[in-house]
Amino acid sequence: MxxxxxxxxxxxxxxxxxxxxxxxxxxxxxxxxxxxxxxxxxxxxxxxxxxxxxxxxxxxxxxxxxxxxxxxxxxxxxxxxxxxxxxxxxxxxxxxxxxxxxxxxxxxxxxxxxxxxxxxxxxxxxxxxxxxxxxxxxxxxxxxxxxxxxxxxxxxxxxxxxxPRLHGSLPLPGTAGENKSPEHPNPAPLTQTEFDHLRAYVPGDPLAHVAFKQWAKTGNLVTRQHAAESGIGREYVLDFNQIPGQTEQRLEQLAAWIVELSVHQAPYILRLPGQPDHPGLGAEHQRRTLEVLTRFRLAQHPYTQGEGS
Structure with a gap:
């Protein structure tokens, strides 16, 4: 530019x-x-x-x-x-x-x-x-x-x-299968032929499972998976409300968990108040969730001017 x-x-x-x-x-x-x-x-x-x-x-x-x-x-x-x-x-x-x-x-x-x-x-x-x-x-x-x-x-x-700053010493939370609640029940099991999950493309994945429409929209190559492969219910649940402290402290802990899980290519769900869940894994999911954390309650942050510098 x-x-x-x-x-x-x-x-x-x-x-x-x-x-x-x-x-x-x-x-x-x-x-x-x-x-x-x-x-x-x-x-x-x-x-x-x-x-x-x-x-x-x-x-x-x-x-x-x-x-x-x-x-x-x-x-x-x-x-x-x-x-x-x-x-x-x-x-x-x-x-x-x-x-x-x-x-x-x-x-x-x-x-x-x-x-x-x-x-x-x-x-x-x-x-x-x-x-x-x-x-x-x-x-x-x-x-x-x-x-x-x-x-x-x-x-x-x-x-x-x-x-948000990478800071926090809390251990990783449990997976979705270990955190059932009336508000966020686990999804019903799917059959082996039903695709319900997208993950980052790995060389060697069958071409029939590659989501080319998603690639055309976003430019990111992803692969469709069915429930038996995707590990639904085994994602780590990163819940804002389950972390003690002020807003910035919670966001810093969530950011640290996101980076740690992304390094190990582990799936996770980001759960913030007033927003739908953000499930996924991989570098693109890391970028999206960190951007969501960045914008979360931005007007309440005392040192940030939002869109301006």
């Missing part, structure tokens, strides 16, 4: 201000003493100052930013954002940094004309939520170093998932 919303500024830096002061002093001295050589040098410095301002601004105008997606991360962890810089002009001293809540390291890149320059920005840690990406600033004082030009890009449409 190409960054939009470019806002550019141009200001003299400390060296540039000293340069301007020197030119003014020399011009006043030339006027006072009528020295043609000092006049010539003064006007030369003024011309150099004006021309360098145009050249410095032109360097940034030649730059284009291409923004990648921000990988999901957990609350408290710093993020990484892949960005590609392209320019029609060579610039050996281009700096780039995210304008995030916390000061981040500024990267200095040597950008060659017509050659894409990839870089990875470090993003500040955030609280749980679905945040917009921060603005990105590129700056340069090339070619002479008297002016500093800055351009601020607004990455509209780029979002960042910040999942």
């Amino acid at each position: 190409q960054a939009s919303g470019r806002v550019c500024t141009l200001k003299p830096n400390r060296i540039g201000l000293a340069f301007i002061a020197l030119a003014i002093v020399m011009l006043l001295a030339a006027i006072n003493y009528g020295n043609n050589l000092v006049f010539f040098i003064s006007f030369l410095l003024i011309a150099l100052m004006g021309n360098s301002a145009w050249q410095t601004r032109r360097q940034l105008r030649a730059c284009t930013l291409h923004l990648g997606d921000i990988p999901p991360r957990h609350a408290g962890d710093s993020g990484s954002w892949s960005i590609r810089i392209e320019s029609s002009m060579t610039n050996p001293a281009l700096t780039i940094r995210p304008l995030d809540d916390t000061p981040a390291p500024t990267l200095i890149r040597n950008v060659q004309a017509g050659v894409p320059c990839p870089c990875s920005l470090t993003l500040a840690s955030r609280s749980r939520g679905y945040h917009s990406a921060p603005d990105v600033e590129i700056a340069t004082n090339y070619p002479i170093g008297l002016w500093t030009a800055r351009c601020r890009f607004s990455p509209s449409g780029v979002m960042q998932w910040v999942y």
Whole structure:
């Protein structure tokens, strides 16, 4: 995605201000003493100052930013954002940094004309939520170093998932067969020919069992299973109401369980108040359930601004 919303500024830096002061002093001295050589040098410095301002601004105008997606991360962890810089002009001293809540390291890149320059920005840690990406600033004082030009890009449409923190020491809960209740009874047994379950595709699965319609909709290859194979009743039940503590503590424990079960490819059911059960297994199910946890009661979270940054 190409960054939009470019806002550019141009200001003299400390060296540039000293340069301007020197030119003014020399011009006043030339006027006072009528020295043609000092006049010539003064006007030369003024011309150099004006021309360098145009050249410095032109360097940034030649730059284009291409923004990648921000990988999901957990609350408290710093993020990484892949960005590609392209320019029609060579610039050996281009700096780039995210304008995030916390000061981040500024990267200095040597950008060659017509050659894409990839870089990875470090993003500040955030609280749980679905945040917009921060603005990105590129700056340069090339070619002479008297002016500093800055351009601020607004990455509209780029979002960042910040999942609940992975924290909790409770043991894994029981499976669905061990947690029968009037509200969530176990499903009735199915016959060997009835398919009732989707799981992640494993190389070697029969093509007749592959759910190609699901693949066409979501892009994820899954396999249909019947009850005898899918382990219905043996999924771990991750129930929000069965965990002690405040909302964030419960979500952190659920997130830790989800990651642990996904590593072992174990099926599980995520159960949250006011929502239908979320059964499944695999990487795609892990992503969906972590996103559900991220959005759960988001308005009640005191440190999250929801969709904004």
